[in-house]
Ligand SMILES: Cc1ncc(COP(=O)(O)O)c(C=O)c1O
């Protein structure tokens with residue numbers, strides 16, 4: 001798609017870029033952003049790249065009251081051979097539409113939005129950090145902007161894409177985290193919004209995360225909302241276990257996000273001949289496997305950390321150590337292989353890289 | 358509390374007020390709003406009444422991404438004898454703090470916020486409509502404003518109070534609605550955020566509401582998220598049934614909002630000597646009661662409609678008519694009694710009215 005009709009208003013005075021060591025996650029934003037509006041009469045219209053800056057909304061804008069919102073998260077990398085690349089971005093825009101469907105938000109033209117994102121990346125390419133493990137995090141999101149207090153789908157929306165240079169997730173090298181199995185608070189339930197990337201799911205999880213942090217754990221492992229028994233996700237990541245040589249991960253039950261890293265991990269493991277099963281996994285089964293000495297590894301998967309090895313898990317009165325508190329072999333190999341593809345230092349047999357420029 | 362330190366910036370040019378016939382719900386807003394900020398360093402600070410108008414937020418403001426938000430809804434009425442009154446407003450500000458607790462939002466000083474609301478009402482008192490059934494709807498809400506992409510409790514918030522003159526809920530007199538029992542989509546589950554007044558709960562419900570509307574029903578009846586069996590709420594209202602002379606309503610299980618109208622209805626019925634029980638109620642039990650000819654009435658309760666009689670209910674393949682599709686006696690008496698207290702035409706034995714001015 002040509003962008004001859006994509007309006008671009010350039011920032012007059014470019015911002016000072018932060019030092020690589022100060023990046024962190026989601027603290028700094030680039031010079032420009034993509035914005036597009038929706039009305040029932042016009043559909044999506046007026047896509048434009050403008051200087052990054054505050055947005056002005058009526059205090060009755062529906063997003064503030066009834067939470068009609070969806071978002072996405074992906075990363076751009078600077079590679080030596082191919083220049084700037086994205087990792088499976090088609091899956092992000094496709095998933096955005098799935099989220100829109102659940103939230104009664106009008107569908108977007110995925111091709112158009114993806115090409116606008118690429119345009120934005122090109123304009124702000126100087127912002128892509130080059131340090132080890134760094135990247136440019138891209139956050140597309142849609143909010144209901146109609147000024148009206150009434151619980152129903154809005155008639156006006158705004159889609160924005162903002163970008164943030166982010167530091168390495170693992171400043172001191174990839175390391176295992178401690179997990180608290182949450183058996184009181186619930187993140188999502190089948191029939192709810194758990195399979196969509198929408199703000200309310202995250203709001204529901206903050207309290208449990210604080211409780212876990214206070215107890216000294218770094219992430220929460222969520223159980224299903226119906227029986228409080230089956231494993232769903234860990235923090236904002238999908239979760240995998242290696243039990244007796246087989247890798248298992250919770251099936252996409254309707255209350256779990258269909259992670260793109262999850263999908264990539266499954267494909268990669270299978271290409272290596274490692275058996276992977278998607279099914280229901282109860283915490284009890286897992287702790288039993290540990291008792292029998294069969295729980296070999298556990299790790300989370302997501303765009304932010306790629307692979308996050310789990311070193312220990314606490315459930316009710318039981319606390320277990322996994323893989324001796326070290327990074328499992330499988331997690332390590334997956335991390336190296338996926339980040340290698342993302343950063344262009346490894347071949348891309350799956351065709352996951354997409355060149356921006 | 359004195360308001361000598363409550364800053365007030367008056368609007369220069371007052372808006373033109375809409376005609377009583379055009380009011381609707383939540384479409385028009387008064388001349389001013391109350392705003393207050395929060396930072397971890399200063400706590401809540403800079404409470405001020407300013408001209409109603411757009412708010413400016415960084416696109417990375419956390420409310421847009423992780424949905425940390427709570428809100429309230431109450432009404433002010435113009436009465437003949439006592440001037441402007443509110444209905445049990447202490448319960449709203451108290452409930453707001455309960456919602457804040459679930460969403461990891463800092464507590465507010467309920468007395469201060471309530472006095473600020475009263476101040477705002479006095480300033481914009483000309484906006485309180487006088488027509489039959491009309492009132493001034495008041496919407497306090499808190500949003501996470503910190504500009505940061507990270508799933509955790511924000512460090513900056515804004516509390517706003519906006520006000521909207523609203524028309525009569527029942528333009529052609531109080532009338533029964535048709536209800537669709539939702540057995541696929543789920544609004545809330547125990548351990549989730551259903552007991553809090555937070556945006557994500559409403560976002561989760563929009564899709565089901567659209568399905569019900571398309572099938573010709575005006576509201577959704579929500580079942581519990583665990584067993585899909587027990588009745589929770591109807592639309593954005595609590596729900597009551599009269600079965601064989603006894604009034605029953607779902608107990609506050611943790612996934613239901615503790616409605617102020619619900620509380621008032623229970624107190625009023627008991628004062629009349631009508632037995633009221635709060636307990637689990639399965640849809641099946643209810644449809645059985647109907648079969649036996651014992652389901653005498655059904656109605657929703659909430660600030661917007663006060664009492665909303667239910668004339669028919671559809672569940673799976675069964676469609677039943679309640680109270681002959683008419684308004685039940687109990688619902689009618691409750692409606693007249695509560696609105697009478699609210700509008701100052703009846704005595705207030707419970708002390709529910711609070712005079713603003
Ligand atoms: C709730 C949740 N689960 C899982 C994931 C992982 O998805 P992805 O691999 O697409 O980043 C995310 C997002 O990163 C998430 O927010």
Ligand SMILES: Cc1ncc(COP(=O)(O)O)c(C=O)c1O
Nearest residue numbers: 593594595614616617618659660
């Ligand atoms: C989900 C929900 N349930 C019930 C109610 C009724 O509560 P109240 O009577 O306090 O208005 C409301 C709000 O009006 C609501 O949003």
